[in-house]
Amino acid sequence: MLKPFKVEVFQEERLLLYLPVSFNRDSIPRSITLGTRKVEAECRTHPNGRNVIGISSPLADALHLPSGVGSLHLHQVEEELYLGALIGVFTAGFTQFKMNPIGERSRMFQRLLAVQGTLGVIPFVFGEHDIQWEDGLIHGLFHFGDQWERHFIPFPTVIYDRLPNRRSEKKRSFLSLKERLQGEYGIPWYNPGFFNKLDLFERLAGDEEAASFLPETHQFQSISDLERMLATYRHVYVKPANGSLGNGIHKITYDRGKDGYFCRFKDGDQQVRLLRFKNLESLVHSVLKGRKFDSFIIQQGIDLIEDDHRPLDFRVHTNKDDEGRWHVSAIAAKVAGSGSVTTHAKAGGEVKVLSELFAEDERHVMETRLKDAAIRLSHSIEANMEGYVGEIGFDLGADASGRIWMFEANSKPGRSIFTHPSLKAEDILTRKLALSFGVFLSRKTIEELVP
Structure with missing residues (x-):
């Protein structure tokens, strides 16, 4: 750096x-x-x-x-x-509390800004209400020492998009603000927009570098689609096209011996439920609950490797550095809770590092395969998606043969894996790299402005 x-x-x-x-x-x-x-x-x-x-x-x-x-x-x-570089971290969800000005995410932003001293950048957090267009200033949130402070600061060189949800980024006022900052002031945004699962898979399916990692994935259009995929694979997953945190995911299996369809999912109380249906029609109506078919995707089920009879997948973080190069910055395994559809912590999932799961030789092989897949997929996503992509959180799986599969890619990855005590260095590294890419993009923008 x-x-x-x-x-x-x-x-x-x-x-x-x-x-x-x-x-x-x-x-x-x-x-x-x-x-x-x-x-x-x-x-x-x-x-x-x-x-x-x-x-x-x-x-x-x-x-x-x-x-x-x-x-x-x-x-x-x-x-x-x-x-x-002057890096504006754009978000929403501000409060009136001085100790927690961004609600429950205040600690996350505090830790992000804490690495500024070693990087030579000036990061600050702001929302649309903080912009003073007539003065060309922003009333930004800074964290120095042990406290939050507000200072007037010029418009930034680059903007790091950390909006909390899709609802925020669809607001008309935000779209207008973003267009104005990009158009009138030439300020680039990085990591803009949440990935749509289906759109992402469709774009990557035509990319030879990425296609081998993708399970068969389609928009849910009819019950016959589900029936065909169940006949091809032992189980499938039905997921909201714009879901997050494992919410709304249903694992569907057909049991020939019992001549029934089984649906495993997490209910509103975060309890795992398993229901049996005599036919797919009744199952689908139960899962969709009146919502349109095309708001869901159907994805091939993979028989994942297990830890103590519990399936596991991997969260792999990739980041670009201050020279614009991709790095794998963190790897952790997520072991599913008992009977759970997903490996998310709220469903009883457990975070483990690779050394807790594999002998040294096996760990090295798995780590190499995961890193290779994540870097190749990062390049493919960057080439096939609009905007500047500087970090990605992958959910990858491995089957018994060692083949790596990509289930999801997140443009604004969560940080739950960093609760593991062995991932403190990776926690710091991912935060540093998230801002280091701002240095690269800032220099690139400045040099492009020179005639």
């Missing part, structure tokens, strides 16, 4: 910036830019031969640089010096 420089603000009447002695420059910068705020200022190499960024207090004020910022990247293009 690129190394940032320490920042020191000093008292001086002039708009003045001291450059670190190790900073390579082709010419003396004449202007300083933070986000969308540009200030003409005098620049010199640090007079004391120090390798730090010195910023006069009037310049810091003119740039709206928060006092808690301790380190920054520098990027020069011709005679303009860019500080940052």
Whole structure:
């Protein structure tokens, strides 16, 4: 990763910036830019031969640089010096509570912003109500030390989309805001939009790099579709096309011996239920409950490897770094709860690291296969989806032959696996990389603006 420089603000009447002695420059910068705020200022190499960024207090004020910022990247293009990257983390669900300004997700955002000092970036959280269009400023949420603070900050160089749900991203006001920030201000968004399961599978099915990892998946159009797939595979899954957290997933099996159809699912009280039906028509009406067929998908069932007779799959996180390269940043197994349809924690699932499940040689083979699949799938998703994709959370499975299957890919992956005590380093790494990609995208955007 690129190394940032320490920042020191000093008292001086002039708009003045001291450059670190190790900073390579082709010419003396004449202007300083933070986000969308540009200030003409005098620049010199640090007079004391120090390798730090010195910023006069009037310049810091003119740039709206928060006092808690301790380190920054520098990027020069011709005679303009860019500080940052300034990364706006866009979300919704704000509260009036100072200790928890983003509700139950406040801790997650606090941990994300906590890595800023080692990266030389300025991340802040904001929502649509925080934008002051007439002033070109945002009343952003920062976390310095042990507390949340609000500061006015220029519009960011890039925006990291962390909207909590599909309902938020479909709001007309959000779509208008996003179009304006992208169109009028040229600010790119990364990780925009939740993936639609069916749309994603259909796009990847035509990609040779990805197709071998995909179970057969179709939009639910008729009962005959379900009947055909049950005849081909021993079981299938019916899933909401836009579901999350394992909600609404039904495992359907036909038992020839008992001449009946069995449906296993999690009810509204998070209890696992198993129901028997004499025919598919009654099963489908029970599952859909009046909803349209095409709001669900049907997916081939895979006989997964097991731990103590409990099926398991794998959560694999991939992230892009500050040079735009994909990395596997975390791998964990999720073992299904007793009788559960999914491996989610709310259904009794348990997180384990690979060393808890496999002997050393087996662990190495499985890890290699999972990493290879995740990197290949990341490149395919990036090539086949719109927008800038910087992180993905994969739900992958392995069958008895060792073949890897992709069940889902999440553009805004949850972080439940990081409750495992052996994944603390991966927890930090994924947060660092989520912001490091903002550095890459910021530099790319700046360089594209230069004629």
